[in-house]
Amino acid sequence: MNSIRARVDRVVAFLERADVDVLAMQETKCSDEQFPHLAFQLAGYDVVTHGHNQWNGVAVASRVGHEDVETGFAGMPTWGDPPAEEARALGVTCDGVRVWSLYVPNGRVLADPHYAYKLNWLDALREAAAGWVRADPGAKVALVGDWNIAPRDEDVWDMTRFEGATHVSPAEREAFRAFEDVGFTEVTRDLVTQYTYWDYKQLAFPRNKGMRIDFVQASRALAEQITGASIERAERKGKGPSDHVPVVVEVAG
């Protein structure tokens, strides 16, 4: 989002236009008290929010109900001094699908402690997710949001610009791939080819210098029900866009 308050009208207009049931948001950049609920309610969506302050922040808007809200996951690493859990993960069940809105730590640069935090955070998420499907192999679980990883070379506009950078390192790519080992499949890759993020700077969007870093990892039971996917590139246009665009999946039933 890069701030929900800065573009709530755009977001709600998109939900209505695209006929979306559930929206997982990341980087809302506001506290729970500051979240602009009213615009969503007027459009028929209830929003569950998890935000502490101006950093991070995740939320799930749904017009098909929501239950079993969880903030953070078991074993989620902390950050800062004093160490604290950041608002980067929110689990909500919407019409039988367990939706996790995830804002994976950026990593900054490879030498930064934030990079180790990112890898630890992904490890802990995979462990937690493994437990969810182990407990219920038929569970429909969606791990969605800003993964801050470009799993393949073609997911960035120019690999030579990413030598020694985060988002493309072997360790990050392995951390993303390892969700396969615990029963998850990335379900948008085979259905659509498109970047999901373009920097605000250097005319990145008109030059199509983007990155594909937003993904949907689905449990087996959910992956079987995915019937379509799209990446809403047009949402990067016009006045006041986010630097990311929506990634949409269709679920049967």
Next chain:
DNA sequence: ATGGCATATCCTATATGA
């Protein structure tokens, strides 16, 4: 050749982002 954005708040400065 260089630098060029956008958001937040402790707002004429700094942190964050990828």
